[in-house]
Amino acid sequence: MLTLDKIYHAAFILKDVARRTDLIAAPRLSDTSELYLKTENLQVTGSFKVRGAYYKISQLSPEERAKGVIACSAGNHAQGVALAATRMGLRSVVCMPDGAPIMKVESTKRLGAEVCLVKGTYDDAHDRAVELQQETGMTFIHPYDDEQVIAGQGSIGLEILEQLPDVEAVIVPIGGGGLIAGVAFAIKSLRPDVKVYGVQSAGAASMFRAHRDHTYETLDTVDTFADGIAVKTPGELTFELVEKYVDDVITVSEDEIAAAILSLMENQKLVAEGAGAVSVAAALYGKLPIEGKKTVCLISGGNIDVNILSRVINRGLVMSGRKCNLMIALEDKPGQLTRVSEIISGCGANVVSVQYDLGDTNMAITSCFLKLGLETRDALQIEEIKQALTKAGFKLVSERA
Known part of the structure; x- marks a missing residue:
């Protein structure tokens, strides 16, 4: 308890x-x-995982320590178990999902554990760890559902x-x-x-x-x-x-x-x-x-x-309104990009990418879509830019991140 x-x-x-x-x-x-x-x-x-893993392993009996420990983890518990086991001179095996970040896998190995990559999710790694525990008699160090952890x-x-x-x-x-x-x-x-x-x-x-x-x-x-x-x-x-x-x-x-x-x-x-x-x-x-x-x-x-x-x-x-993409329907004639750029710079934003789309079948033959990537200050500035463009007679087709 x-x-x-x-x-x-x-x-x-x-x-x-x-x-x-x-x-x-x-x-x-x-x-x-x-x-x-x-x-x-x-x-x-x-x-934080090292706290629970180390305390759990520190409380094992000499008989349990002799058999080594096994765990399952998406990466953080793995490193905690590896560090604790290595410091106490115990063998450790950790089952990790094969999609776990490479950094976490390599850090676990570097801390002294044997890593077994399992196809699927954390839960699949858990099931494999339970199987290995039953086969080897090693002590299972649960990542969360354990009183000492x-x-x-x-x-x-x-x-x-x-x-x-x-x-x-x-x-x-x-x-x-x-x-x-x-x-x-x-x-x-x-x-x-x-x-x-x-x-x-x-x-x-x-x-x-x-x-x-x-x-x-x-x-x-x-x-x-x-x-x-x-x-x-x-x-x-x-x-x-x-x-x-x-x-x-x-x-x-x-x-x-x-x-x-x-x-x-x-x-x-x-x-x-x-x-x-x-x-x-x-x-x-x-x-x-x-x-x-x-x-x-x-x-x-x-x-x-x-x-x-x-x-x-x-x-x-x-998400924080610092970057956005705008798409504007333009009449394909000289000076349009200059007008758009002046409006955007006047609002204090920065254009980082420009792309013309002349082949969309949904627009008139004499028109084009202008796709702009912008660096902005926040969501309010994005709204200010959209309103300024609309007021100047430009049609915003869509906004995509």
Whole structure:
């Protein structure tokens, strides 16, 4: 049974292993609430997962240690298990989905684990890990649905209360639920007045649906670039703890997550992965009642795949109104582009790409479509440009990102 004493014991065991990550003020992220960031993206393995994995493995018996450990992970838990096992001199095997970011796979190997790539999703990797555990007798280190793993994650809750004693709300990412279960249990046990909110990607909303319907559920599919929380089935123990200790669970879109990653990079000089940024996305887009409250957003990890980072930044620019594409129907005669350019520059925006389409069968033979890529300040400036073009007699055909 999870107790506050176990969480305090986990914090003691972890004091020389896991960083006591900084809690930093983030005034540029919100005008309506006093935001702080708990920077677990700066943890020794780039995510909070090392806390639960290390504490769980530290409590194994000599017999269990001798057989080694096995785990399943989309990447962050894998690194935590690898680091913990290697430090304690144990063999570790980690099953990961074959679509896991290369960086996470290579980091897991570098930390000393044997990696078994499994075709499919995290849940497929979980099933393969269970099979291997039964074949080998190794100890299975569950990424979230384990009392000692949850206790390790709960040490973050203790740190938040120590670093910001008058905190009023805490926003936590959710995949399988181990992080929020531990954090919520710790915080609600010591400060029941503090609100604890969970956030999931809308494309992997297993705990959101379970919490909404008050029944344990499994999704048919998940679809999100936030691979760290792409979980079809939440934990049974974590679901019970979320039901008891979490005030609400909400979702954010892929575009909102991308915009949050961009905002963290620009305003806080912090790199967060998709799973780590969902808490900030919830705050940025007004998904929770935190106006005027001292609120902590837990950034759970920073291990983003550099291969998709440019795409994430591009989506974030579009979402925040910093980039847009306009298509204008023009009469094909000299001077038209000059007039359009003057209007756009007069509004303070920058044209970064120009393309003429003369072959669309939906337009007159003497006309063309002018496709423009713009760098803009925000959504208001985009609207100003559109109104100015319309006022000058130009017809906006469509706007595509």
